[in-house]
Amino acid sequence: MSSVTVIPLHDRERAAAERASIDGSCRGPVLFFTASAVFWLLAGSILAIIASAKLHSPYFLTGIPELTFGRVRMAHLQAVSIGWTSMVTMGGSVWMMCRLCRTELIYPKLLYVSATLWNIGTLLSVGGILLGDGQSVEWLDAPPYAPPFFVAGLGIVSAWVAATFRRRREKHVYVTQWYILAAVFWFPWLYTVAVFMIFWSPATGVVQPIVNWWFNHNFLGLWLTPVAVGTAYYLIPKIIGRPIHSYYLSITGFWALALFYSWAGMHHLIGGPIPAWLSTASTVGSMMMFIPVIAVGINHHMTMRNHFHRLKYSPALRFTVFGAITYTWVSFQGSIESLKDFSEVAHFTHYTVAHAHLGAYGFVTMIYFGLYYYMIPRLTGREWSSSTLIRIHFWCASVGITIYFVSLSIGGWWQGRMLNNPDVSFGSITRYLLPYLFSRTVAGILLTIGHVAFAMSFVMNLAGWGKKRTGGPTFFVEKVA
Amino acid sequence: MSAANVAMFAVVIGSIVVFGTATILALGWAFRNGQFDNFDQGAASIFGPDEPVGEPTDAFPK
Amino acid sequence: MDRGMVIFLGALLTFSSSWLGLILFPYWQLNNEKPYQKEPGDDPYPMPLQGEALAGRKVYQANGCIYCHSQQVRSEKFGNWWDENGQEHTGADIKRGWGSRRNVSRDYIYDNPTMLGTMRTGPDIANVGSRYSEAWQHSHTFNPRALNDWSIMPSFAFLYRKEKVVGERSGKALKLGREWTVDPGYRWRPSAGEWDAILQQRGDAIKSQFLSEPTHAGGIDPNTPDGKKRLLDFWLTTEEEGIQIVPTGDADALVAYLLALRKAEVPVPEAKE
Numbered sequence: 058m059s060s061v062t063v064i065p066l067h068d069r070e071r072a073a074a075e076r077a078s079i080d081g082s083c084r085g086p087v088l089f090f091t092a093s094a095v096f097w098l099l100a101g102s103i104l105a106i107i108a109s110a111k112l113h114s115p116y117f118l119t120g121i122p123e124l125t126f127g128r129v130r131m132a133h134l135q136a137v138s139i140g141w142t143s144m145v146t147m148g149g150s151v152w153m154m155c156r157l158c159r160t161e162l163i164y165p166k167l168l169y170v171s172a173t174l175w176n177i178g179t180l181l182s183v184g185g186i187l188l189g190d191g192q193s194v195e196w197l198d199a200p201p202y203a204p205p206f207f208v209a210g211l212g213i214v215s216a217w218v219a220a221t222f223r224r225r226r227e228k229h230v231y232v233t234q235w236y237i238l239a240a241v242f243w244f245p246w247l248y249t250v251a252v253f254m255i256f257w258s259p260a261t262g263v264v265q266p267i268v269n270w271w272f273n274h275n276f277l278g279l280w281l282t283p284v285a286v287g288t289a290y291y292l293i294p295k296i297i298g299r300p301i302h303s304y305y306l307s308i309t310g311f312w313a314l315a316l317f318y319s320w321a322g323m324h325h326l327i328g329g330p331i332p333a334w335l336s337t338a339s340t341v342g343s344m345m346m347f348i349p350v351i352a353v354g355i356n357h358h359m360t361m362r363n364h365f366h367r368l369k370y371s372p373a374l375r376f377t378v379f380g381a382i383t384y385t386w387v388s389f390q391g392s393i394e395s396l397k398d399f400s401e402v403a404h405f406t407h408y409t410v411a412h413a414h415l416g417a418y419g420f421v422t423m424i425y426f427g428l429y430y431y432m433i434p435r436l437t438g439r440e441w442s443s444s445t446l447i448r449i450h451f452w453c454a455s456v457g458i459t460i461y462f463v464s465l466s467i468g469g470w471w472q473g474r475m476l477n478n479p480d481v482s483f484g485s486i487t488r489y490l491l492p493y494l495f496s497r498t499v500a501g502i503l504l505t506i507g508h509v510a511f512a513m514s515f516v517m518n519l520a521g522w523g524k525k526r527t528g529g530p531t532f533f534v535e536k537v538a
Numbered sequence: 539m540s541a542a543n544v545a546m547f548a549v550v551i552g553s554i555v556v557f558g559t560a561t562i563l564a565l566g567w568a569f570r571n572g573q574f575d576n577f578d579q580g581a582a583s584i585f586g587p588d589e590p591v592g593e594p595t596d597a598f599p600k
Numbered sequence: 601m602d603r604g605m606v607i608f609l610g611a612l613l614t615f616s617s618s619w620l621g622l623i624l625f626p627y628w629q630l631n632n633e634k635p636y637q638k639e640p641g642d643d644p645y646p647m648p649l650q651g652e653a654l655a656g657r658k659v660y661q662a663n664g665c666i667y668c669h670s671q672q673v674r675s676e677k678f679g680n681w682w683d684e685n686g687q688e689h690t691g692a693d694i695k696r697g698w699g700s701r702r703n704v705s706r707d708y709i710y711d712n713p714t715m716l717g718t719m720r721t722g723p724d725i726a727n728v729g730s731r732y733s734e735a736w737q738h739s740h741t742f743n744p745r746a747l748n749d750w751s752i753m754p755s756f757a758f759l760y761r762k763e764k765v766v767g768e769r770s771g772k773a774l775k776l777g778r779e780w781t782v783d784p785g786y787r788w789r790p791s792a793g794e795w796d797a798i799l800q801q802r803g804d805a806i807k808s809q810f811l812s813e814p815t816h817a818g819g820i821d822p823n824t825p826d827g828k829k830r831l832l833d834f835w836l837t838t839e840e841e842g843i844q845i846v847p848t849g850d851a852d853a854l855v856a857y858l859l860a861l862r863k864a865e866v867p868v869p870e871a872k873e
Binding site: 130194259264315 | 607675
């Protein structure tokens with residue numbers, strides 16, 4: 058790559074104008090998705106703190122039946138998985154597909170409908186659960202009147218992705234597009250099979266949890282992970298101005314993920330009343346996941362090499378790289394956790410909760426924060442108004458998730474060891490956990506402060522605070538004569 | 539060997555054959571179709587004259 | 601790759617492999633499992649829930665109980681620990697008394713939804729029906745700390761009704777001291793000032809109640825701080841006058857469900873280790 062390339066001004070201006078027009082066409086629908094997602098992040102954070110506090114202070118809010126721990130816990134998961142992460146997955150996919158296909162956004166009205174349906178479904182789910190209609194099926198707790206909204210909303214987005222892809226102007230299909238195309242194809246299939254075999258035509262006995270955990274694990278691995286990893290594959294090179302280190306590794310990583318991830322789901326049932334061959338198959342799939350995770354890890358690291366200093370200057374990069382590094386570590390942890398000796402101790406404990414949050418927050422959510430900090434100014438045409446708010450957000454998020462992960466991993470691990478010793482009374486295990494559960498509440502409050510700072514930045518940007526981007530539609534770029 | 543076991547083996551071996559063949563066919567198609575020529579060009583496809591390689595595109599607001 | 605079709609076909613094939621292996625196969629293998637009958641004429645095991653217990657399962661579902669309680673006793677090969685001599689043992693779930701054998705797929709054929717649970721914030725309850733009585737379950741559900749002071753389980757006082765006793769005390773009234781019933785769901789203790797006021801009003805009656813207990817023959821002086829405290833601790837364990845806590849229909853149903861949870865008791869051939 059040459060160090061100095063003189064780019065003719067008219068080429069540059071033309072490309073910038075095209076990019077601005079693509080970004081502009083995305084504004085309405087993508088802002089609808091992302092604003093809704095921020096709302097659900099805040100709602101989910103409040104529900105999370107309530108749930109967490111109840112575990113070490115069981116009399117907290119005891120007078121309100123709708124807020125009993127089991128219901129708040131179910132509602133929290135729905136708000137953050139269906140509300141926050143899924144809506145960013147969809148909104149972000151829309152923008153990245155438009156950018157990578159180099160086409161303007163088509164059928165905006167359909168996307169508005171989709172986001173509306175998704176919001177209604179999520180509201181019905183969260184509200185319905187608090188009012189007592191929760192299903193107690195992990196991740197699929199939404200009451201029976203919610204799924205039609207999700208199926209419809211998702212169907213629209215999947216069809217939209219296919220339609221946009223078909224009319225692409227950019228000949229090359231970039232790695233992020235592979236991930237998005239695959240994710241919007243896999244997720245509807247997953248959801249339909251799961252809802253059918255658990256609710257509409259319920260399978261017998263343990264077949265239900267088998268289907269359930271196939272769905273849950275693939276929600277993480279074939280819906281959230283592909284789009285989050287794909288986002289990192291787009292943002293990291295874009296921000297630092299350097300192409301991905303090895304495109305071959307990208308292909309390997311993608312196909313290995315596609316092949317192995319979907320087999321790992323039964324590791325949630327190790328030791329349970331399922332055929333032994335199922336657990337073994339999933340342990341194999343989980344261990345094979347080292348391949349795509351290492352591929353992605355090497356790729357991102359080698360791309361960032363000699364550019365780590367840029368973390369000081371770019372908020373989007375900080376969040377994205379934090380998330381990408383966490384992806385590597387949480388996946389390694391997950392593979393190890395699927396081994397029998399490990400699972401024997403960690404299963405049923407807060408150790409698993411720590412791992413789940415490291416993945417859903419430390420990896421997916423942090424990358425999505427990075428996406429917001431990069432994408433939103435390009436949609437609204439306005440810079441973020443406060444560096445301080447961004448810094449507060451980053452430090453609260455990174456310190457918060459670290460405290461969360463460390464406290465529950467330590468507590469959870471010893472909880473597991475003690476659970477496995479029948480000479481240790483259940484009461485002493487419960488007492489032992491209290492300081493760790495309290496630390497988790499502290500971590501959750503820190504995370505929520507970060508979310509409030511994030512929401513403030515977001516609202517201020519939408520409301521028109523902050524400098525308009527100067528120097529042409531794409532900012533930070535000096536015109537070259 | 540019960541009937542269920544035979545069926546399971548048949549499906550497992552059959553799946554390996556099907557997937558293996560599909561993989562080999564796909565790779566063959568990819569090479570013949572020129573998917574792997576100029577492969578690393580793909581990595582540069584996200585840049586453009588307005589956001590070229592070598593220029594960072596994000597920073598803290600002033 | 602420049603062809604969307606390749607991505608689509610590849611995603612389809614890889615995904616359908618797991619769909620075949622993890623969904624269809626287990627479905628064919630397990631979906632038609634039938635109950636076990638040791639001798640013809642015996643009750644088949646398991647039997648589907650009926651009546652109150654079936655209604656109780658809905659209460660369990662609605663309140664997310666699975667998020668603290670699992671219902672799967674693991675086998676003798678799982679759950680290892682080392683004793684003082686450094687010898688390794690396994691089978692912690694069974695040794696804790698959570699079941700007399702491990703759970704197998706047959707135990708769940710009538711469960712809909714099948715609530716295996718993946719957290720043990722509270723103990724595994726697959727077999728809890730054989731461990732606690734109906735009265736225990738009611739008191740525990742009302743306010744778990746009344747029975748286990750270390751418990752962090754929520755109080756489900758909203759499943760109970762506090763009412764005035766009319767005529768005779770109900771046979772279903774929970775047997776709990778006033779510290780648990782004055783403020784349902786919470787644990788009540790009067791402040792120093794409130795206790796002084798109560799003693800002024802009814803101190804003599806409380807003192808006689810205290811002395812009527814055989815173990816309290818030694819007497820008590822409510823004018824000393826120590827005596828005051830002892831009297832209060834005693835008084836808190838006495839039942840509130842003219843008040844009773846009775847279960848609502850939901851509480852009866854839930855407890856009926858809990859009593860029906862005996863999933864790791866009846867021996868079945870495939871559970872032999």
